[in-house]
Amino acid sequence: MPQDAHKDRDGTTPAVLTDEELRALDAHWRAANYLAAGQIYLMANPLLTEPLTAGHIKPRLLGHWGTSPGLNLVYTHLNRVIKARGLNALAVWGPGHGGPSVLANSWLEGSYTGTYPDVTRDTEGMARLFRQFSFPGGVPSHVAPEVPGSIHEGGELGYSLAHAYGAALDNPDLLVACVIGDGEAETGPLAGSWHANKFLDPVHDGAVLPILHLNGYKIANPTVLARIPEPELDELLRGYGHDPIHVTGDDPVQIHRALAEAFDRALDRIAEFQRTAREERVTERPRWPVIVLRTPKGWTGPAEVDGEPVEGTWRSHQVPLAGVRENPEHLRQLEAWLRSYRPEELFDAEGRPTADVLACVPQGERRLGATPHANGGLLTRELPLPSLDRFAVPVDKPGAGMHEPTRVLGGYVEQVMRDTATRRDFRLVGPDETASNRLGAVFDASGKAWQAQTIQVDEHLDRHGRVMEVLSEHLCQGWLEGYLLTGRHGLFSCYEAFVHIVDSMVNQHVKWLKTSRELAWRAPVPSLNYLLTSHVWRQDHNGFSHQDPGFVDHVLNKSPEAVRVYLPPDANTLLSVTDHVLRTRDYVNVVVAGKQPCFDWLSLDQARAHCARGAGIWEWAGSADGDREPDVVLACAGDVPTQEVLAASGLLRRHLPELAVRVVNVVDMARLMPQGDHPHGMPDSEYDGLFTTDKPVIFAYHGYPWLIHRLAYRRTGHKNLHVRGYREMGTTTTPFDMVVRNDLDRYRLVMDVIDRVPGLGVRAAAVRQRMADVRSRHDAWIREHGTDLPEVAEWTWTG
Secondary structure, three states: OOOOOOOOOOOOOOOOOOHHHHHHHHHHHHHHHHHHHHHHHEOOOOOOOOOOOHHHEOOOOOOOOOOHHHHHHHHHHHHHHHHHHOOEEEEEEOOOOOHHHHHHHHHHHOHHHHHOOOOOOOHHHHHHHHHHEOOOOOEOOOOOOOOOOOOOOOOOOOOHHHHHHHHHOOOOOEEEEEEEEOOHHHOHHHHHHHHHHHOOOOOOOOEEEEEEEEOOEOOOOEOHHHHOOHHHHHHHHHHOOOEEEEEEOOOHHHHHHHHHHHHHHHHHHHHHHHHHHHHOOOOOOOOOEEEEEEOOOOOOOOOEEOOEEOOOOHHHOOOOOOOOOOOHHHHHHHHHHHHOOOHHHHEOOOOOEOHHHHOOOOOHHHOOOOOHHHOHHHOOOOOOOOOHHHOOOOOOOOOOOEEOHHHHHHHHHHHHHHHOOOOOOEEEEEOOOOOOOOOHHHHHOOOEEOOOOOOOOOOOEEOOOOEEEOOOHHHHHHHHHHHHHOOOEEEEEEEOHHHHHHHHHHHHHHHHHHHHHOOOOOOOOEOEEEEEEOOHHHOOOOOHHHOOOOHHHHHHOOOOOOEEEEOOOOHHHHHHHHHHHOOOEOOEEEEEOOOOOEEOOOOHHHHHHHHHHOEEEOHHHOOOOOOOOOOEEEEEEOHHHHHHHHHHHHHHHHHOOOOOEEEEEEOEHHHHOEOOOOOOOEOHHHHHHHHOOOOOEEEEEOOOOHHHHHHHOOOHHHHHEEEEOOOOOOOOOOHHHHHHHOOOOHHHHHHHHHHHOOOHHHHOHHHHHHHHHHHHHHHHHHHHHOOOOHHHHOOOOOO
16 A cells, blocks of 8 residues: 555654745745746746736747646755755656756756856846747757756656666766656656666665656646556556655645655665665665655646636646737736745845755755766766777688677677776676677676576576666666766667667767767767677578668768767777777767678778778779779678678679779768768768779668668769668578578679679670579579578688
């Protein structure tokens, strides 16, 4: 049954607020409510020192009032416990469009003025605070990067709790309070995030205090968790492994007292869980507290507008009084609403918050808007990355050996994990695929984080582990984002096809990074690094459902200053690329690499040079010498396309030895873009030097072929560009049949050369016919034998 909000589990009554504390809390809350409402409506007369007129009202009323009073209440009470207990705390504000509240509170505590000195804590600064909100040239209505103390933008719902847990990982002295709106609580990612408590280590990690704020409505509909019976909700939260503390009401005095008791009770339990785990070695998984706060939507706002109820209904979601400039009655109601907070008691004659308002506010970096954990670049340390020479595979000549690239990388990541064992600022996350993706060497350095039951057959589970595996890409992404934004490092390993599950999340993260880059006060944070493997060309066994290389297209649509995409063709280039991306800041780096045996093309030194160029000629792979222009360029990006291009080059050398073939490999996809479109883009002169301006270019690409056309469409030689790639021709079949089905195979590439090099169509017709015959023989062979043709399966580079 729901726990009595006024009694602890042992029947004792926690300490209650004194009248002085109650007065101060209520003053702060009223001040925050006044400032939140003022931001939505006012562009002048911020302290109502004169009667309100239409001229004081913004011409466009934007923002969200409904969630604001509840967020202000939580912020106020967090201030109290932070100050009273000397806590280091971070707050994650999940409800969408909660910007007015967090802006109001950061202005009250002075952290906003500390960040933006022109928005002073006085009448003039209050006017600026009001005018800039949702105003051209101002700030958004969300808790965006511009807001001090934020690591989470509530515009897209579902990710707050995952971000909160990511922030708490390896931050043993940090409390992360996470407000979850009842609309957000209906999303799939948030529902999965409740399981994060099974991965939180009370010894090495901080604590997350979820605060489920039920105000009853979304934009226009009731919310599920607010309408189910409270005992059912209580059972749900207990089933997730939490111990709920319920606070319900609409009387400010009663709510202040009950919420203060709830916070004290929750924090006492958290402190005891951490103490027993750290001092007494208690290993039983805690039942962490969760506060369930029920208050009316739009609380303290207009009760009724135009004869319709507003407070406590969905009508308070955005702007409760929409026609203020045109409707005198609405203007009168707005003035009465604003004056109901008694601003003359909350701000002095100069507009500064009074002593009562600030009595509960902590000082310095303990203020929620000033915590360095919300500006993680301030706390970031360089990773101690090992020398690549220890892990590189020997390459005496191209194609003489084979390795599984991600298995080679696994040794490197293991060493990174070892070298960060004490400082604990690196994590590997993924959806149950670390071993499948050949990164299992990391388990020699760290097990998998796990606080739930273990049995004898389990492997690599570790209460203090830093490998994070859960079968929710959303939760993996949210953990890592929260971890990175608070100043640590990580790598997200995922099957290529299923990383699409977080398409929208990476959208939001890129937007956050783009905006953060424009804010001088935000220090750069470690990059979000994806390793996508088990890719489209080697998912022949799992079939069509596992074959989708489109995440690269999705990412390259985003802000060019923040996104990078790399397709290393072998083990040493994968090492070089990974070493690079782990050193970067403020990027989303996507690395696509295979886990199956792959030819070793480049030595480590060659790989480093090639990756630094991003794209280059492999002279040893072609037949065009340095003094002769090529007749055709064979270009490739990705491990399987590279192998097919080299096989095609070998066939052309054998069958058409007089043909001058140039092979160009692309590692950094942005190099194909014009210099003005991306920081890594090539100047036209360099691009033309590689690909020529007038010769056919046959490009074998890892993903969807039209991406290459989009990246290069403004290049001089684009009309000569012919791209082969994945065309949604997938199934369960042999590895080589995958490339044949998509016309990416070596024989098709040779046919493309013959079709596009002037004069070859007639002269090399017999060669073309032989290539087509092999493709036909291949189809019959696999249907009879279930394996690829011997000349394909046993092929090696003999250049």
